[in-house]
Structures are given as structure tokens and as C-alpha cells.
Amino acid sequence: xxxxxxxxxxxxxxxxxxxxxxxxQLYSSLLFPLMLLALLGTGVSSGxxxxxxxxxxxxYTSYLAPGMIAMTALFSSTFSSAGFYRDRESGLLRxxxxxxxxxxxxxxxxALGAILIGTxxxxxxxxxxxxxxxIDLAWQFGWLGGVATVVVTILALNFMLSGLxxxxxxxxKTMQGFHLIMNLVLFPLxxxxxxxxxxxxxPTWLEAIGYMNPLTYAVDLLHYASYANSSxxxxxxxxxxxxxxxxxxxxxxxxxxxxPRAV
Amino acid sequence: MPNAETExxxxxxxxxxxxxTFWWQEGRGAGEIDLSVRAGEVxxxxxxxxxxxxxxxxxxSGEIEPQQGSVTIFDxxxxxxxxxxxxxxxxxxxxxxxxxxxxxxxxxxxxxxLRGSTLQRRCDELxxxxxxxxxAGDRCETLSGGLRRRLDIARALPHEPDLLLLDEPTLAxxxxxxxxxxxxxxxxxxxxAAVVVCSNDTAEAEAYADRVVIVSDGRVVAEDSPSNLxxxxxxxxxxxxxxxxxxxxxxxxxxWHGVGTVLWTEDQLVLTVENSxxxxxxxxxxxxxxxxxxxxxxxxxxxxxxxIVGRPLTDSREDQR
Numbered sequence: 001x002x003x004x005x006x007x008x009x010x011x012x013x014x015x016x017x018x019x020x021x022x023x024x025q026l027y028s029s030l031l032f033p034l035m036l037l038a039l040l041g042t043g044v045s046s047g048x049x050x051x052x053x054x055x056x057x058x059x060y061t062s063y064l065a066p067g068m069i070a071m072t073a074l075f076s077s078t079f080s081s082a083g084f085y086r087d088r089e090s091g092l093l094r095x096x097x098x099x100x101x102x103x104x105x106x107x108x109x110x111a112l113g114a115i116l117i118g119t120x121x122x123x124x125x126x127x128x129x130x131x132x133x134x135i136d137l138a139w140q141f142g143w144l145g146g147v148a149t150v151v152v153t154i155l156a157l158n159f160m161l162s163g164l165x166x167x168x169x170x171x172x173k174t175m176q177g178f179h180l181i182m183n184l185v186l187f188p189l190x191x192x193x194x195x196x197x198x199x200x201x202x203p204t205w206l207e208a209i210g211y212m213n214p215l216t217y218a219v220d221l222l223h224y225a226s227y228a229n230s231s232x233x234x235x236x237x238x239x240x241x242x243x244x245x246x247x248x249x250x251x252x253x254x255x256x257x258x259x260p261r262a263v
Numbered sequence: 264m265p266n267a268e269t270e271x272x273x274x275x276x277x278x279x280x281x282x283x284t285f286w287w288q289e290g291r292g293a294g295e296i297d298l299s300v301r302a303g304e305v306x307x308x309x310x311x312x313x314x315x316x317x318x319x320x321x322x323x324s325g326e327i328e329p330q331q332g333s334v335t336i337f338d339x340x341x342x343x344x345x346x347x348x349x350x351x352x353x354x355x356x357x358x359x360x361x362x363x364x365x366x367x368x369x370x371x372x373x374x375x376x377l378r379g380s381t382l383q384r385r386c387d388e389l390x391x392x393x394x395x396x397x398x399a400g401d402r403c404e405t406l407s408g409g410l411r412r413r414l415d416i417a418r419a420l421p422h423e424p425d426l427l428l429l430d431e432p433t434l435a436x437x438x439x440x441x442x443x444x445x446x447x448x449x450x451x452x453x454x455x456a457a458v459v460v461c462s463n464d465t466a467e468a469e470a471y472a473d474r475v476v477i478v479s480d481g482r483v484v485a486e487d488s489p490s491n492l493x494x495x496x497x498x499x500x501x502x503x504x505x506x507x508x509x510x511x512x513x514x515x516x517x518x519w520h521g522v523g524t525v526l527w528t529e530d531q532l533v534l535t536v537e538n539s540x541x542x543x544x545x546x547x548x549x550x551x552x553x554x555x556x557x558x559x560x561x562x563x564x565x566x567x568x569x570x571i572v573g574r575p576l577t578d579s580r581e582d583q584r
Contacts, residue, residue: 003376010373018361091357095418098324098351099374100343106374 007101008109015083015113026121029076033068033125037061037132054198054233062136065129066222067195069150070157070215073122074190077158078182080114081165085175103259107166111252114165115158122154126226138229149225149237156248157218163251170258193219200233211235217243275338277302277348277426277457282332283322286481293318293481295332300426305448305458307468309568310478316461317354317430319478323459324351324428336426347375350424354431354461356411360404364395364414367403368421375422382421389417392450394443409440416444420451427451427458433467445471465564469493475564479572489564496562496570497523499539503546504556506530512550519545524570533569535562 019026041061044050048060055063087093087110096106126147129135139146165178172178192199192206193215199207210216221240228234278300286292293315300306308316321327322334325341336345358367368386377385390396393413398406406414416432427448433441448458449471462468468475469489477485477492485492505512508527516525516534521542523535536542539559546554 006376006378007374010370014359014362014366014370017366018359021361087359090359091353091355092359094326094353095351095357095371096374097326098346098349099371100347100376101374102343 004101004105007099007105008112011096011106011109012112012116015080015110016117018083019080019117025079029072029079029121030124030128032075033072034128034132036071037064037068037129037135040064041135052198052201054200054228056136056138056227056229059134059136061134062227063198063223064196065126065135065137066150066225066227067193067219068129069122069126069154069226070193070195070219070222071190072125073118073154073157074161074186074215076121077114077118077161078165078179078186080117081111081162081169082175082178083114084110084165084169085178088169089175104256107256107259111162111166111256114162115155118158118161119151119154123151126150137226139226140229141225146225150222153218153221153225153240153244156244157215159248159252160214160244163248163253163255166255167251167258170255189213189215192216194223195219198233214243214247276300276335277337278323278459279335279338280319280322280329280332281335283319283329283334284331285318285322285327285329287318291315291318291481293322293478296322296483298476298483298486300457300459302425302457303452303455304473305452305460305471306474306476307472308459308461308476308478309463309465309468309564311463314478315481316478318481320428320430320459320461323426324349347422348425350419350422350427352415352419352427352429352432354434356408356415358403358406358411358414361402363400363402364390364406364417365399367414368417371418372421377421385421385423389420393417393447409436412436412440413443416447420447425456427456429458430461431463432460433462433464441467465568469564477568477571485571492567492571493562493564496566497521497535497537498562499536499542500560500562500566501532501534501536501539501542501546502558502560503532503534503554504530505532505550505554507553508532524566526569526573528574533566535566535570 041064045058045060050058050060084093087096097103099106130137168178168181172181192210192213194210195215199210199216202210217235217240220235221237221244224231224234224237224240276299278298280296280298283296284294286294291313296319298319308319310316318327322329325334325346328341334341337348339345362370365386368389369382372382372385387396387399390399393416395410395413395417398410403411403414412432419427432444436444452458460472472489474486475489475492476483513525513527513532516522521537526533534542543557543559546557
């Protein structure tokens with residue numbers, strides 16, 4: 001057990017070091033959501049004057065902030081998961097799997113890197129967003145409880161995404177295929193998560209799809225913790241937590257369980 | 264006086280395949296492989312690409328389980344403890360460009376449970392012994408192909424494995440890098456480690472292997488020391504460029520005094536002969552300008568392969584399995 005933890009730590013620290021050295025990835029993962037906040041947020045707030053009761057005082061930029069935090073976690077986690085393919089294509093993964101550890105331990109260590117990197121970058125966007133003048137987060141239950149909820153939500157979201165990546169990695173053999181599937185699946189899911197627009201004013205069929213979307217529950221929880229000034233119109237933390245937590249545990253456990261030794 | 268447990272451990276075979284079979288979906292693989300690898304010996308699996316060498320190596324490393332038969336490592340079925348004693352070098356250099364050489368070795372050392380000053384010392388020793396000491400802090404992306412390959416070898420060694428499995432470790436390397444790699448491997452063998460190498464380089468097998476296992480079409484077709492495999496060959500070999508050679512020509516040559524095997528590739532005849540200086544003039548006298556080129560050399564493992572398998576050891580880069 002100690003050996004496995006040590007191995008996971010070794011893999012985790014390697015992935016963290018790799019991200020720290022890959023400056024372009026680091027900067028773009030932070031700048032892109034901030035750019036969206038500044039451009040899309042300001043543009044919609046002043047150009048379209050949204051009137052939905054879910055967008056407080058028509059301030060779309062602030063409404064967008066929790067969604068951008070989720071988006072950062074999503075992209076960062078996906079990008080880190082692509083590291084699995086890089087290691088597989090370079091043969092490094094085979095070399096790692098030749099160690100005494102189970103495939104689960106090796107992949108857990110790698111997934112841990114993706115999860116931690118996704119979480120840190122998402123929280124960095126949160127910190128930067130808070131510092132932007134004009135973004136007004138309500139923190140209805142106080143910033144300490146709010147930040148704690150955001151951290152847990154982001155962690156659960158990243159566990160879920162890592163589990164999904166592991167499952168896909170077993171089936172999809174190339175990085176191009178992985179990115180294609182992720183883009184094909186994740187972009188629509190993300191657009192229908194409530195990150196960009198509230199789901200309560202879209203057509204019923206679209207709203208129904210939205211509620212079948214796991215990301216909706218992550219974005220809802222982030223809105224609940226950081227942005228909203230009441231629970232009105234939100235799904236609520238209990239259902240959000242159950243859906244998100246349940247899927248995170250399920251997908252991650254199944255993803256690890258399916259991990260093959262031969263890659 | 265050694266106790267009973269030590270004696271058992273000493274006697275354990277580093278690797279044994281008994282009727283081990285694994286066929287990939289596309290039909291390649293290896294079947295009914297019986298092979299024992301003893302401590303302190305170098306065993307070369309010799310064959311062209313696609314012959315099944317890498318499949319055998321994957322069964323030995325535990326990456327794949329035989330569909331039939333069994334694999335034991337130090338007399339135990341494959342598992343965590345077996346992998347702890349194995350060092351694996353893959354066919355292609357496999358390094359992370361963003362990591363330094365030192366970090367690469369440290370990561371793999373940690374995966375094998377090494378830590379602290381022991382890990383640091385082992386990494387330093389290995390980098391020095393493979394001539395990489397002055398590059399320890401450089402990123403892998405700055406290494407040449409030969410240096411990357413040396414790093415691959417070093418990466419398989421931090422935990423001091425008793426069984427080393429190497430898939431074409433010196434393929435396309437410069438002589439210096441090959442020599443450095445074989446020097447490091449020889450040290451391990453002297454210390455009692457067993458080494459299994461996949462190769463299609465007959466000269467290297469002849470120079471370094473204690474035992475050569477000839478693998479063709481997924482089967483072991485011969486197995487012996489290089490000297491025993493070449494023992495039955497006549498002293499010289501002739502390679503004749505003779506595209507118009509016919510079956511009758513070959514039949515006639517086989518009846519000549521001093522001519523051993525006659526094997527025909529697409530446009531070349533390879534003969535083993537007692538004395539090339541006697542045979543070559545006779546050949547040109549008899550066949551004249553139909554022979555457009557002639558090269559002579561001492562017969563070697565390459566000819567033994569040719570004789571045993573019935574076709575040349577080509578280097579087609581097809582299926583890598």
C-alpha cells in the first residue's frame with residue numbers, strides 16, 4: 001500500500017513538473033477563460049441586456065464566471081488526460097507498466113495528476129476572476145463555505161472526467177480519436193450545462209437534455225456556492241452532490257477497473 | 264554454508280516458457296515456445312521482424328499472458344514479485360522529452376521502490392556507467408538517438424534486475440553506443456543476471472550471445488550456442504549476383520566438390536564453400552558473364568540461419584510484434 005502510494009506520488013509529481021514546464025499550456029488554460037469572461041461577458045451584458053431572473057441585475061459576466069471555472073477544469077483535465085496517449089505512443093506507459101505495480105496504481109497516479117492540475121487551474125481562474133473589477137460573486141453562504149464547495153465540486157468534476165478519459169482510453173487508441181470524441185461529446189454537454197445560459201428559459205426538449213447532462217449539476221453547484229444570492233431556480237446542492245459524486249465515483253472506479261496491463 | 268532457501272533461490276531459473284503460445288488477432292505471434300533462460304547467460308532471440316520474437320518477450324515480461332502453456336520467472340508464475348526482478352527495454356526509445364535524464368531514472372527507480380540516497384546513488388552510477396553522467400540535468404529532447412537508447416538501458420537498471428529483457432537494444436545505433444550498451448549488459452551478466460535480447464543482427468548475436476534461439480514464423484526452429492550453430496558450415500561464403508540462375512544450375516552446383524549449401528534469394532545465390540579462392544575461378548570459368556557480381560566472406564551465423572530456415576534473414580519492417 002505504501003509502495004503504491006509512493007509510486008502514485010512519483011507519477012503525480014512528474015506530471016505536475018511537466019505542466020510547470022509546458023508554459024504555453026499553463027498560460028492558455030488561464031487566459032482563455034479570462035478572455036471569454038472579459039469579451040463575451042462584457043459583450044452580452046451590455047449588448048444583449050439579458051433579463052433572465054437567474055442573471056442577477058443583468059450582469060452576465062458574473063453569471064459566466066462559475067461556468068468558466070468549470071470549463072477550465074474540463075479543458076485542463078482533458079488536456080492532462082491526453083498525456084496518457086502521449087505516454088502510450090512514446091512507449092513510456094509500457095515501461096511504467098513493467099514496474100511491480102498494478103495497472104490501476106499506475107493509472108491512478110497519472111489520473112491524480114490530471115485531477116490535481118485541473119483543480120489547481122480552475123481555482124486559479126476563480127482567484128483571477130474575483131480580482132477582475134465588475135465581477136460580483138455573491139458567496140451566499142460566506143466565501144469560506146463557498147470556496148470549500150467550489151473546491152469539492154471541481155475535484156468531483158475532475159474525478160468524473162478522469163474516469164471518462166480512462167474509459168475512453170481503453171477503447172480509443174489514438175490521441176486524435178480521443179480529442180475528436182472529447183470535442184464531440186464535451187462541447188455540446190458544456191453548452192447545455194447552464195454555464196453559458198440558464199436552462200430555465202430554453203425550450204423544454206433542450207431543458208430535458210440539459211438535466212440529463214452531468215456537467216449541469218457541476219455548474220449548478222458552482223452557481224449555488226459562488227454566484228447565486230438564493231437557491232431559487234437552482235437544482236440544489238443535495239441533488240447536485242449526489243449526481244456529481246455518484247458519477248465521479250462510478251466512472252473513476254470503472255475506468256480504473258478496466259485498465260489493461262498491455263497497452 | 265548456504266541454507267536450503269538460498270540454494271533453491273540460486274537454482275531457480277530466471278525465465279522459463281513451457282509450450283507458451285500467443286497469437287495476435289491478425290495471425291502473428293508465437294506458438295508452443297519452450298525456452299529456459301539460465302542465470303549469467305545472454306540468450307538472443309534471432310529472427311526477422313514479424314517472426315514472433317517480441318511476442319515471446321512480451322510473454323516473458325508479463326505484458327501478455329500465454330493463451331496456452333506457461334511462463335515462470337524464478338520458478339514463480341508471473342506477478343508483482345516477478346516484475347520486481349525484471350528490467351525491460353522496449354523496441355523504440357521511450358522517453359519523455361520534458362524530463363531530464365536524472366528525473367527519468369529517478370521516476371523509474373521510484374516505481375521500483377527506491378528512495379533517498381540509494382536512489383540518487385544508483386541513478387548517478389548508471390548515468391556514469393553509460394556515459395551519460397555529464398548530461399544528467401539535460402532534457403531528453405536534447406539527446407541523440409544513440410544517447411536516448413543508452414538512457415533506455417539505464418532506465419531498466421536502477422532496481423538491479425536479475426533478468427533483463429531487451430527488444431532490439433542496439434538497432435540502428437552507432438558503434439560507440441552499441442559498445443557502451445553491451446559493456447553495461449556484460450557487467451550485469453558477470454554479476455549473474457540473465458539477459459534475453461531480441462535481435463535480427465547475426466553479427467551481434469555471434470559476438471555476445473551464449474545461446475541463440477532462431478525464431479521463424481512464430482516457432483523456435485533451432486537453439487544452440489553460436490559456435491555450435493555455425494559448426495556444420497563450410498569455412499567460406501559466396502554471395503553471387505546471378506539473376507538468371509536456374510534450378511538446373513543450382514542442382515549442378517550442389518554436386519560440386521567443396522560446395523556445401525546453395526541457397527537462392529530473389530536474384531542472389533549464397534553458397535557455403537570450403538575454399539573460396541578455389542571455387543570462385545571455377546564458377547566464372549563455368550558460368551562466365553551470367554554471374555554479374557561476387558562477394559566472399561567467412562561463413563557466419565547468417566549462413567547458419569539461411570541453412571536452417573531456408574530463406575535469408577531479411578529486415579522487413581512489417582509487423583513489429
